[in-house]
Amino acid sequence: SKSIRKLVLGNWKLHGTLSANGSLLSAVREGVANSAITASCDVGVCVPFPYLAQAESALTGSDLAWGAQDVSAHASGAYTGEVSATMLRDFGSRYVLVGHSERRMYHAESDQLVADKAKIALDAGLIPVVCIGESLAEREADQTLSIVERQLAPVLALGSDVVRRLVIAYEPVWAIGTGKTASPEQAQDVHAAIRKLLGEDGASVRLLYGGSVKGANAASLFAMADIDGGLIGGAALNAEEFLRIAEAG
Ligand code: PEP
Numbered sequence: 001s002k003s004i005r006k007l008v009l010g011n012w013k014l015h016g017t018l019s020a021n022g023s024l025l026s027a028v029r030e031g032v033a034n035s036a037i038t039a040s041c042d043v044g045v046c047v048p049f050p051y052l053a054q055a056e057s058a059l060t061g062s063d064l065a066w067g068a069q070d071v072s073a074h075a076s077g078a079y080t081g082e083v084s085a086t087m088l089r090d091f092g093s094r095y096v097l098v099g100h101s102e103r104r105m106y107h108a109e110s111d112q113l114v115a116d117k118a119k120i121a122l123d124a125g126l127i128p129v130v131c132i133g134e135s136l137a138e139r140e141a142d143q144t145l146s147i148v149e150r151q152l153a154p155v156l157a158l159g160s161d162v163v164r165r166l167v168i169a170y171e172p173v174w175a176i177g178t179g180k181t182a183s184p185e186q187a188q189d190v191h192a193a194i195r196k197l198l199g200e201d202g203a204s205v206r207l208l209y210g211g212s213v214k215g216a217n218a219a220s221l222f223a224m225a226d227i228d229g230g231l232i233g234g235a236a237l238n239a240e241e242f243l244r245i246a247e248a249g
Contacts, residue, residue, distance in 0.1 A: 009232065012047050025058040029058065032246065040249060074120075095128075119162060136173065148197075170187065187227060221248075
């Protein structure tokens with residue numbers, strides 16, 4: 001919505017090296033510092049766990065935030081391989097993605113698990129970015145709204161106090177990494193429906209669009225009434241392209 005500050009978040013996925021990240025982080029930091037982007041838009045990057053310390057040292061004191069791409073639903077304990085919300089906070093994380101479609105698909109994350117992750121992240125002082133969206137088969141079967149409603153149900157059950165502090169990313173699975181972006185109208189329709197599902201709590205919730213956002217299509221998407229920014233995969237790995245997208249925010 002026009003009254004909501006925009007947010008553009010990069011999702012690096014399983015990409016990066018210390019050396020490549022060093023260049024990318026400093027180029028994005030410089031670009032943001034030398035622009036008017038942060039007058040209207042928050043910007044951040046969600047990096048692989050091992051690079052959180054690098055992001056923290058490269059971005060501390062800048063206008064950029066950082067965070068992770070997943071979080072454990074457990075606070076601590078015998079959960080080998082997991083990373084907790086308080087660990088993410090220890091490295092200065094502001095955001096964490098929960099329920100990205102790649103986690104739902106390849107790691108069988110359920111709607112309830114995603115809600116549990118959102119809750120533990122919030123309790124630790126992180127801003128969870130709850131990712132939802134339908135597959136191509138679901139869209140073609142006219143199930144888009146019932147899918148996002150189902151995905152959000154356990155999140156909404158957490159109550160107003162939680163819902164008001166979330167970020168939600170609508171990412172149609174058919175648009176992620178495919179080069180096929182939802183049209184601004186297609187995305188807006190779903191965003192408006194999501195806003196409605198959130199009721200009164202939704203008025204100030206940031207609803208991001210994700211799925212093949214690029215410098216060339218960002219402005220037309222972000223101009224829509226209920227699109228409050230973007231979650232950016234592939235294009236976030238290129239500083240120039242990512243900055244172009246943030247300029248549209
Ligand atoms: C994503 O991973 O959240 C995403 C939107 O990817 P891409 O921009 O590459 O489609």
